[in-house]
Each structure stands twice: as structure tokens, then as C-alpha cells.
Amino acid sequence: MPLPTLPPVPAQAERLIDLGATGPLEPDVLRKEAAALPDRPGLLVVAGAAPSALAPLLRRGDRPGFVVEDMTDVDDFAPVADVPDAPVWLLEQPDRGDDLLNASPAEAEVELAGRGRVPMLLTEGVQWVLQVPEVLERNRCFMTTGSRLRRPNGRFDARTPAVWISNGTGRDGRDRRDAPKVGWCWWNNRHTWLGFGSGTARTVP
Structure with missing residues (x-):
């Protein structure tokens, strides 16, 4: 099943403004920066959000x-x-990586590099779901x-961020069942319901 189509970039800017999701940019600045991006399909990404x-x-x-709850340092990733x-920039041809379901992040990193694709940032993934919420599907996150996250010793934390749908279990709580969820999985673990977000390029005006 094809992924939902993103609106034109100016419409994406207006949606972020309506949501109060413009990050460090004032609405008029976002409109101006978005208007300068190439007029082709892609995800409008606001830096610093x-x-x-x-x-x-x-x-x-x-x-x-x-x-x-156990990701209080989410903004440090x-x-x-x-x-x-x-x-701002345009993440071109964003993809959910459904064909990489059940790969580990370590394995997917190698595969994406071989395809010449850039791995999606957490803020890009969240902004993608803000624009087209239906991109998040059960068993297709x-x-x-x-x-x-880099530790003080220079090594990477083994947690790897992800965006998926809560089952309402454990500390999530039943009231959060079916809610969009920002969480993490281990770098070397595989999950049958998690692909890997990526794009072909990040483009600026």
C-alpha cells in the first residue's frame, strides 16, 4: 500500500503554524523560508524543533x-x-522502510548507506507524522x-529513537492505547513492526 502523499511545502508550513509547531521560527519567517525551497515533493523540516x-x-x-517516561533526554538525541x-530543509522522498522490518538498526544503517539514502532524524520523523498522521500504522511504524545520543565517554547510547503506536501497556497506561508514541529500541535488536525512516537527500534553497 503506498504511503500517504505529503501536501505542497507551503501547505505544510501552514499546518505547522496552525499546530504551533514552528520550533524557533516565527510564522512569517517559516513561510518565507518554506517558499524558497524547491517546488517538488518532500517533507518540510524545521531545524531546532x-x-x-x-x-x-x-x-x-x-x-x-x-x-x-524513560526518555527524559529525548532532545539530546x-x-x-x-x-x-x-x-529549514526539504527531506526528499521520505520512506518508512517497510522492507526493512525485522532488521536491527545496525543492519539497517548498512543497508540504507548502500542504497544511498540518508537515515531520518527523530525530529524529521515526528514532523512527518504531524503532516500525515496516517503514515503511522499498526505493524508499520x-x-x-x-x-x-553520545555518552560522555564518546560512545553512542544503545537506545535508538523510534515513532510507533502505543498498546497502552506498562507505564504507557491504558488511556494511551493507540496514541502516537516517541520511544526507543536497542541498537542491535530486531522488531517485526519497525521499519527505518529515510530520505534520498536534504535540500536547501
């Missing part, structure tokens, strides 16, 4: 999104991929391996 602020704006039905030095 914190996942902790964006996640509660996610919706699936009447359920608001949330960050798992920084890009390990090259990102533009720009206030995704990890965002372009964001990792």
Missing part, C-alpha cells in the same frame, strides 16, 4: 502523542547524519537512526 515539544502535538484519532546549516 524539539521532539519533546512536538510529540504532544501528534494525534491518532482522539489520542495525543507522548514521549515514553542529536544528528549523526549530515544536516544543512539552515533553518519506523525508527529514526539518524539521531543518536
Whole structure:
């Protein structure tokens, strides 16, 4: 089944404005920056938009999104991929990576590199679901391996961020069943219901 189509970039900018999800940019600045991006399909990404602020704006039905309780450091997961030095960019041809279901993040990283695709950042993944909530489906969710947390010793934390749908179990609570969820999985673990978000390029004006 094809992924939902993203609206044109100016419409994406207006949606972020309506949601209060413009990050560090004022609405008029976002409109101006978005208008300068190439006029082709892709995801409008606002740099510096914190996942902790964006996640509660996610919706699936009447359920608001949330960050798992044991990820209080979610905003510290920084890009390990090259990102533009720009206030906004276009993530071209975003994909959920359904064909990589049941791969580990370590395995998927190698596969995506071989395909010439850039791994999605957590903030990109959340902004994608903000634009088209239906991109998040049961058993068809995704990890965002372009964001990792580096420990003080220089090594990466084994947690790898992901966006999926809560089952309402454990600390999530029954009231959060079916809600969009920002959480994590281990770097070397496989999950049959998590693909890997990616794009073909990050483009600036």
C-alpha cells in the first residue's frame, strides 16, 4: 500500500503554524523560508524543533502523542547524519522502510548507506507524522537512526529513537492505547513492526 502523499511545502508550513509547531521560527519567517525551497515533493523540516515539544502535538484519532517516561533526554538525541546549516530543509522522498522490518538498526544503517539514502532524524520523523498522521500504522511504524545520543565517554547510547503506536501497556497506561508514541529500541535488536525512516537527500534553497 503506498504511503500517504505529503501536501505542497507551503501547505505544510501552514499546518505547522496552525499546530504551533514552528520550533524557533516565527510564522512569517517559516513561510518565507518554506517558499524558497524547491517546488517538488518532500517533507518540510524545521531545524531546532524539539521532539519533546512536538510529540504532544501528534494525534491518532482522539489520542495525543507522548514521549515514553524513560526518555527524559529525548532532545539530546542529536544528528549523526549530515544536516544543512539552515533553518529549514526539504527531506526528499521520505520512506518508512517497510522492507526493512525485522532488521536491527545496525543492519539497517548498512543497508540504507548502500542504497544511498540518508537515515531520518527523530525530529524529521515526528514532523512527518504531524503532516500525515496516517503514515503511522499498526505493524508499520519506523525508527529514526539518524539521531543518536553520545555518552560522555564518546560512545553512542544503545537506545535508538523510534515513532510507533502505543498498546497502552506498562507505564504507557491504558488511556494511551493507540496514541502516537516517541520511544526507543536497542541498537542491535530486531522488531517485526519497525521499519527505518529515510530520505534520498536534504535540500536547501
